[in-house]
Amino acid sequence: MDEKFEHGSLDLAHFIMNDIKFAQGENLLKCVQCGMCTSACPGAQHSDYNPRDMIEYILEGDNSIIESEDIWNCFYCYTCHSICPVGNSPCQANQVLKQIAIDEGIADEHLRPFLGFGDSFLNHGMGGIPQNFFKEMREDIGEDWWEFKNHLDDVRTQLGLGPVYPDDDSIEEISTILVKCGFKDRVEKIREIKDYEK
Amino acid sequence: MVSDNLKVGVFICKCGGNISDVIDIERVKESIDADVIEEYTNLCSINGRKIIRDKVIGDELDRVVIAACSTQSHLKTFQAYVQPLNPYLMDMANIREQCSWVHSTTDDDFNQKATDKVITLINASIGKVSKSEPVDPIVVQTPNSAAVVGGGISGMSAALSLGKQGIKTYLIEESPSIGGHMAKIGKVFSPVKIAEECGLCLLNPVLNDVVWNENIEVMTNSKVVKANRRAGSFNLLVETKPRYVDSEKCLSCGDCVDVCDKLIPNDWNDGLTNRKAIYKPFAQCYPDSYVIDIDNCDKCGDCKRECKMDAISFRRENEMIPLEVGSVILATGHKLFDPDLRPEYGYSRFKDVITQSELGRILGVNGPTKGKFQCLSNGEVPKNVVMIQCVGSRDDTPNGHKYCSKVCCMVALKNANIIKHKYPDTNIIICYTDIRTPGMFEKYYKHAQASGIRLVRGRPGEVGKKDGHLVVRVEDTVKREFKELDADMVVLSTAIEPSEGTNEIAKIFDVSQSEDNFIKEANPKIKPVTTDIQGAFVAGTAQDPKDITDSILQATASASKVSEIVSNGIEIEPFIADVDYEICDLCGECIEVCKYKSMSIEKDRIFIDPMSCSGCGNCIAKCDKNAISINGNIDEMIFSTIDGILKDKKPGEKRIIAFLDDIGYTAADNIGINRLSYPESIHIIKVISVNRVMPKHIIHALKTGADGIFIGEYPGDLLYDEIEHNMKKIRREIEMNNMNPERLAFSKVYIPYFSGLARKFIEFDSKIDEINDLAK
The missing domain is CATH 3.30.70.20 (Alpha-Beta Plaits)
Structure with a gap:
């Protein structure tokens, strides 16, 4: 696939190191494949995702990792990042890989679960936890969280703070920007993908 | 420029092509003015000595210039080769590290600019020696005595070697007994034998020799609190804490222990057992007597009443003892990484997660279980043992150490072997990243594999508990398989790090520490026991992680260094x-x-x-x-060196003079050694201190044709701030002489940061180009 990265070279590694999402610099190259990341990775325990292996693909210059379905099982808990003995960050490298896949248009279906974030920007003018996560979060975190969430504005008023969301004019402005820059079109295009099953 | 009656000989070294591949030696010989000009492939060789000596004697030379490598590599050699000429009537022009190695060959011909520079550098040296005066190195005699700080295997070995060489030695140990970590190791591995030997059995003869050597005075419960370097000696102040038990009277009967009701975790057993407030550190300790841990004693007096020898007295004060010694050996050792800094391994959460050191105590016949191998939680023999390597070593995360602790692979294999031999039914897995068993240790590694010890290549992420037993979560990276290894006991191979004593003593003696806080050698490659303080040496794990054998090697090497000083004094540059x-x-x-x-x-x-x-x-x-x-007519020598550099300057040619002291000069050498480059216009003059370069020198250089002056100073030098401040004054003076003050550059220099110095040379060179363009 991608001609940008010559197969078998360090092109992909250097691309990741120079990406703003990756803050660990040349530590990426210092990986000794000890596997501590995979040992502690919740994604690895419940799927075929393997952060150590992913880094090895990058260092080998094997670009097929960009198309791998497995990399989408990382949800950025940052455990690998915090324990890596050489100061590498597999999860940040993972973010760059995903971005490459998204930019190449081969990952639209993986973006569907995140549509709620896009809607939140369009409808409320700011990022927030998408509604489709509420049910599970209510079960996981508990009723207190649900109570708190539903009465957030009351709490804020008591604390002398303004409402959480921007006012309607601001939302309108943000929405206009998002429409003009093509963000809305992109969201709608992803929504059209029918064959995505959770 | 040389006074008529001085005969000067110039000897040019080709350095086997290192110099002559880049420099046109023939043209150099044609261009310089001297009474004798010789060239040779290797001037530093024995043949080179013959050439130099024959000419010095035969042609009655008064001054000699050696155009060769850096003074750092062969100054002493050539000072000896010019005998009977006084060594300070010879100067070395550095045409290798600071010329042929930094200026590359052009396509097929020699580098002509670099050849010009060689001529200039030789002229500078001729100028310098024409003003030099014969001086003799100063030799400072030191007292025939030494202090060894730290009474572990390194300190004891060093003290013993010194004592046997007739040097009065004070062995200063902070704890109540000498012996150090080795006393509690139990079994030790040996480099050749595929067997484990009894540590204490090897240690005891050394300990006895130390005790019985009449030149050694053992000072326990003592620490150095102050140290001053004065001429050839160190003045130390040693604080000795009272033992509260008179070693002369104490019979070691132990009656006092029975009546003491305080319980304190016993260091010697890594806190796995308790001891009393009055105790003996270990059975074979020296001095062989009891001691009171006064911080944990409530002074009830029961022990005093019980003692039939009346050896105990609470009315004792700390004592301050001044010592004057010629040299010191720092052997203050290491401690182990705190496993709680890696909470994912659950050291404090799970009783059966222990360290290799604790396992060593459990396996020791003199340990808490009398050598019975068992879990601390239930006293049962573990069926499954998992060892985790590199805990705190090779670890870039906060509190971790980047280095490899060097001994842990062997320690883990040793303990695994000991278990496997006595308890063949116990399964042992070592989780490793790389097994490092260099040299003969490889045989021991194979032996361990043959004993049935299993190795999993992967660094565990977590130790947890599942269905009532421990599990080690690790990826078997070879099989690409996530595993949960069942374990009854998990053993952590913790890193070696500098002890608190090592950190304290480095500050007291003002010796440099490495980035990892170990005591730093003057040169890790060729001066492995010397510190940057004259007469202070380092041995053992105070310097870096190492095993017992390496510690003894370094200890005896440092004792030899002390002996050199005792025999010959310390030779100092006479300037x-x-x-x-x-x-x-x-x-x-x-x-x-x-x-x-x-x-x-x-x-x-x-x-x-x-x-x-x-x-x-x-x-x-x-x-x-x-x-x-x-001493040494330095002022005049700087003037004449400047004149030599600016001699025969052609129109349009650019010559920049860089004044560097020892540190800057070494950094400049490192540019050459690492084959980086900078412009040929840079000419380096080595000075004893850049403070000796006066405004008059700088003005003179600029007035007589220097395009720029570069002054480099190490920021750690005590004069740095003053010199930096002086630069402003000198710049004003340059301006008053109608010259651009920007022609003077001042810069920090560091030995390791040679690439920075090269970059600064390049930047200054192009800045001078701009100034020259403006001036046109």
Whole structure:
């Protein structure tokens, strides 16, 4: 696939190191494949995702990792990042890989679960936890969280703070920007993908 | 430029092509003016010595210039080769590290610019030697005594070697007994034998030899609290804490222990057992007597009443003991990484997660379980043991150490072997990243594999509990398989790190520490036991992680270094301050201004400590009576070196002079050694201290054709701030002489940061181009 990265070279590694999402610099190259990341990775325990292996693909210059379905099982808990003995960050490298896949248009279906974030920007003018996560979060975190969430504005008023969301004019402005820059079109295009099953 | 009656010989070294591949030697020979000009492939060889010596004697040379490598590599060699000429009538032009190695060959011909530079550098050296005076190196005799700080295997070995060489030695140990970590190791691995040997059995003869050697005075419960370097000796202040038990009277009967009801975790068993407030560190300890841990004692007096020998007294004070010794050996050792800093391994959460050191105690016949191998939680023999390597080593995360602790692979294999031999039914897995068993240790590694020890290549992420037993979560990276290894006992191979004593002693003696806080050697490659303080040496794990054998090697090596000083004194470069007592009126201004604290009044005279005087010349400037001078005619030598560099300067040619002291000069050498490059216009002059480069020198150089002056100074030098401040004054003076003050550059230099120095040379060179363009 991608001609940008010559197969078998360090092109992909250097691309990741120079990406703003990756803050660990040349530590990426210092990986000794000890596997501590995979040992502690919740994604690895419940799927075929393997952060150590992913880094090895990058260092080998094997670009097929960009198309791998497995990399989408990382949800950025940052455990690998915090324990890596050489100061590498597999999860940040993972973010760059995903971005490459998204930019190449081969990952639209993986973006569907995140549509709620896009809607939140369009409808409320700011990022927030998408509604489709509420049910599970209510079960996981508990009723207190649900109570708190539903009465957030009351709490804020008591604390002398303004409402959480921007006012309607601001939302309108943000929405206009998002429409003009093509963000809305992109969201709608992803929504059209029918064959995505959770 | 050389006075008519001085005969100068120039010897050019080709360095087997290192120099002659880049430099046109023939053209150099044609271009310089000297009485004798010789070239040779390897001047530093025995044949080279013959060539130099024959010419010095046969042609009655008065001065010699050796155009070859850096003074760092062969100054002493050539000082010896020019004999019977005084060594300071010879100068080395550095045409390798600072010329042929930094200026590359052009396509097929020699590098002509670099060849010009060689001619210039040789002229500079001819200029310098024409003003040099014969001086003799100063030799400072030191007392025939030494202090060894730290009573572990390194300190004991060093002390023993010193004692046997007839050197009065004080062995200073902070804890109540000498012996160190080795006393509690139990079994030790040996490099050749595929067997484990009894550590204490190897240690005891050394300990006894130390105790019985009449030249060694063992000072336990003692620590160095102050140290001053003074001429050839160290003045130490040692604080000795009372034992509260008189070692002479104590019979070691142990009756006192029975009546003491305080329980304190026993260090010697890594806290796995308790001891009393009155205790003996271990059975074979020295001094062989009880001691009271006064911080944990409530002074009830029961032990005192019980003691039939009346050996106990609570009325004892700390004692301050001054010592004067010629040399010191720092052997203050290591401690182990705190496993709680890696909470994912659950050291404090799970009783059966232990360290290798604790396992060593459990396996030791003199340990808490009398050698019975068992889990701490239930006393049962573990069926499954998992060992985790690199805990705190090879670890870039906070609190971790980047280095490899060097011994843990062997320690883990050793303990695994001991278990496997006695308990063949116990399964042992070692989780590793790389097994490092260099040299003969490889045989031991194979032996461990043959015993049935399993190795999993992967660094565990977590130790947890599942269905009532421990699990180690690890990826088997070879099989690409996530595993949960069942374990009854998990053993952590914790890193070796500098002890608190090592950190303290480095500060007390003002010796440099590495980035990992170990005591730093003067040169890790070729001066492995010398510190950057003259007469202070380092041995054992105070310097870096190492095993017992390496510790003993370094200890005996450092003892040899002390012996060298005792036999021959310390030789010092003679370019230090000298006071004319006829003129001096003891006003003491020089003492105030000396940043190196080398001046004092002794017996109604200014005394200059030759060890600490750097020859910076600060005192000269301060002395109204002009009573102080510096040996060696330095001022004139700087002028004549400048003149040599600027001789025959062609129109349009650019010559920049860089003044560097020892540190800057070494950094410049490193540029060459690492084959980086900078412009040919840079000509380096080595000075004793950049403080000796006066405004008059700089103005003179600029007026007579220098395009720029670069001054480099190590920021750690005591004079740095002062010199930096002086630069402003000199720039104003340059301006008053109608020249661009930007032609003077001042920069920090560091030995390891040679690439930075190269970059600064390049930047300054192009800045001078701009200034020259403006001036047109």
